[in-house]
Amino acid sequence: MRLTTTPYLRIRRPSPTTAEFTVSTLPPLTPSLRMLLLSITLLRTVLSLQLVLILYTLWASRSSPPSSSSPLSLLLAHLHHALTSPSPPARLASYLLAHIPGYALAPACAGALYALARARVHDAESLLVLRGLGVQTSGGRFIPTGKIRDVLVNEAFRGFEVRTYLVVVVDGEDDVVVVFPRLLPGARIVERVWRGVRECLYEEGKRGWEGEGGGRGIEGGWRC
Amino acid sequence: MPRRTYNIAMVCDFFFPQPGGVESHIYQLASKLIDRGHKVIVITHAYEDRKGIRYLTNGIKVFHVPFAIIYRSATFPTVFSFFPLFRNIIIRERIEIVHGHASFSSLCQEAILHARTMGLRTVYTDHSLFGFADAASILNNKLLKFTLSDVDHVICVSHTCKENTVLRAALDPLMVSVIPNAVVSENFKPLPRPEPNSSIFNQHPLPAHPLGPNDTLTIVVISRLFYNKGTDLLTAAIPRILENHPNTRFIIAGSGPKAIDLEQMIEQNVLQDKVEMLGPVRHENVRDVMVRGHIYLHPSLTEAFGTVIVEAASCGLYVVCTAVGGIPEVLPSHMTVFAQPEENDLVAATGRAIAALRANKVRTEKFHEQVKAMYSWTNVAKRTERVYRGISGDLTNNEFYGYDVGNEGHWSATRGRNFALIDRLKRYYGCGVWAGKLFCLCVVIDYLIFVFLEWFWPRDQIDFARDWPRKRPPESDDEE
Structure with missing residues (x-):
């Protein structure tokens, strides 16, 4: 029996304008x-x-x-x-x-x-997205919508690896805010969260990220 | 049948933002390979303000690997420490071919070693010529031998460079291809032609730079002012040329340790009004300097290819150059006057060039179109792609190496570069009495590190990175 699993994603949507993305390493509780x-x-x-x-x-x-x-x-x-x-x-x-x-x-x-x-056995980090209000990270940081310049996926070196991570670019700040900074989940989870965040935050439909520049531009990240 | 496309990693220590010939070669080649539907990433080390992963035009992904973060001292030799990160990048980007550039680049040599350990195909491009005699070249040649003992194919920029590399690294010549550099001819256009009726004499056809009998003729020199670029030769020749041809001016652009000699020569001979020293010139301004002149003088003592003389010819300049290294292969004879690399001959050759231009015998206005037809990066990319296809087994050996390559047994011993460790060790062992054993040790350690990495960071836990949208490869141009 293992105490932790690889980070996995749970999405809660209490209302159509709210979404909570939780990345956790807690395995199913038997x-x-x-x-x-x-x-x-x-x-x-x-x-x-x-x-x-x-x-x-x-x-x-x-x-x-x-x-x-x-x-x-x-x-x-x-x-x-x-x-x-x-x-x-x-x-x-x-x-x-x-x-x-x-x-x-x-x-x-x-x-x-x-x-x-x-010390904790499991770790969980979350991102709460409220349309029209902003996003809140599990670190307790709240970023209002007006200050979010973009949400994007980027890659960087970390130790001996290249990691994919999700960042929020905040207006007027030099440093970007890294989402899930401790767990740094894999590319698949990051991408799902990225899509979910954009969908929830900017009401982008399935078509928004598919190329024709719907809503806002993505600088530096990738466009699928 | 659609052509196969490859995922290629270009590895070199030298890349933008640092300017230079190798840098722009990699950029242009990568850009054109992407146009042909391949995926290209560039791996280089981090520069001061350039760290992490970036994209350039056309979707070239550049990895500025930060060694300084892993080690506090930036210059620490990183023979094996680069391997984990390199492996991670290679797996993430699904690289099939590792293409290293330039022999002074230790990053490139490490990458080729690791890539072979990981079972990838490798290509190496040599950009420079080296001697055989002094201690530095001997060491460098040993290092090159180490790298090239287990590389799949080598590309040289000229036939002279190929000969040099084959001798230095004791390679089978069939493993070495010659693919010259190219120039972006749009960036090196001559001045627009004057209106035919604007000149005093009605000439037909009009010369590119209509030279009246009393007009001043300008000679341009653009080079770094180092010994191997022939600056001493230039210093000796300039007073004599100006003495023989009084109506002549020099423009010298570039900087280096020999600049002081040139300035002394100008002072001694009181040539301030005839020789203009511009100092260092940015690459994008080279064309503007070139089109001010009629003749381009290139006194280099050694040169693998000499891209600058192609650029000069593309700007419509008549080229006077020393017949050394790969230079004689570069331009057709009607664009150049060759000299032996010694003072008297250089003065005489320049005199011949001045006389030919004064007599309006040289059709320099046609040079641009001719150079454009000869040198294009698209063509370079096409030929490089053929090398990739050859080493990946998409071309048959006969098609790639030629039909007269002898028997199969000899073939697999020297050129069929299989990945079995024992065969790799055999190839390295032949490098020398001591060097061979040392190299074998390195390869074995590298292999053990690889096995450890496969266990410690399993392959299936590394995510694949998303590709930049690929271009559709052109259909029409197959083998020419």
Whole structure:
């Protein structure tokens, strides 16, 4: 069983003037895959908690034990006692603390925590097209129709490859906006999205892109 | 039966925006091949402001490969590192034939090696002549031998160039074709003819540049001012020519390290009013400089083809040139006066040319039409296409190489360039005692990289790029 697939496209059209193009690497959810994903989530939670505990132990060993009797410090003292009582995670934390100096342990834990929070098994990116309003990328960027100069397909070098990608040319900006920048789906998907976007945005029928310059010109991209 | 069309990749380090002869050769050839229904892409390296994938007129797709992005140092030798990207481009664009240009281009040599490893047909065009004696040529000849040991066909721009290449790379002469350069004759038109009744003397027929007995005759020289272009010869000859023919002027265009010698000569002989130095001239302005003169002087010491003398003749200039390299093959004798590459003979030849023009014996006004009929890129493309058909097996061996090529066994050993690794290694092994083993090592490494790439980036996961709409190949002109 595979956790990811090659990027595939899902198109949702809630109304004739709206279209959402989602590129995702999530394979179809079978029960076994659900179980696997759940266990991965559990594992991540446990790992994160362990890292938090290590960080807490580190902090507690540096600062003096709470002495005042305010409710907050009482709570902290209880918590401290509960956490430092000999349970396996606490033993691991104090073992690590005894063997690795704090200045190395703290950034490593923080980094691992950040990676655990950010890492995702699947990725999905989407493009929402609203006729008359504009397009919104999954990065949260909204580009109003008036500022879209063109939507086109281009090719570029990336590492050891040539990749096809979809860009939105925005009026008054030097850089173009790349759609699906992380997943960079293949040419077939890019082309379908490109057609869909133009159809939805400019009401171009099937004939618009077929050559006779319907609507707007395509500069630099290809014309099929 | 419709002719088969090919997907061709031209590979060269030299391409636009950098100006030059090889650059425009590739562009013109690609453009005309597209007119004939083929698909052509150009692979070159990235220039400062030219990176990524671009389209030129006629749908030529140009890949400016950015090595500087893969490596921080731009000049890093990239023998094998170019392979992954090259393979990706070749598969995306469904290339069948890789055509490399110019022997100084390392990109071209790498591309030919990789293309053979990938099992593609390769053609190589040589644009220059080289010596055999000095260390640089020996190294360069070894490199050329490496490239050409496993190329399917070689194209040279002149018969002299073919001879040179055959000797340098120890090739079978049947593997080498001669296809000359061409000029875009529309860009090199002579000045419009004056009205017949506007001249004082009623001459019939009217000469292209009606020269009165006291009119000044202008000699044009356009070349980069380097040693191999014969600038020293020019420096020695100019004072003597001007002494013998006082009513003569020189216009010299071009720049280079030898410009200072020319300026010294002008100062020493006080020729400021007779010799005009224009400095570097852009290619599109060359015609405007040429039509100011009557004679074109070309003192080059070595030249594979000499496109510039064709351009001069197309502008209606009488050509005086040294009989070196491929130059004698270029123009018919009534357009040229040949000289040995030495001072006395050059002065004498120029004198003969001046006398012939003063006597109005040379019909320079007809040169343009004649050159136009001789040199066209369409014809070059047609002949290049025949080479492609020959190496792809669309022409039979007899048709392509001639009927008297000897027995089949000898044939497959030298010319039937099959892709089996062992046969390729055999060909490379014969390159020399040490070089042969080194070359074999390179080929084996290249092959291993290829196997790795096939596994790591499987072929079926690479998308095909969309083609530019193809032109319909012309029906009528088959074999001439």
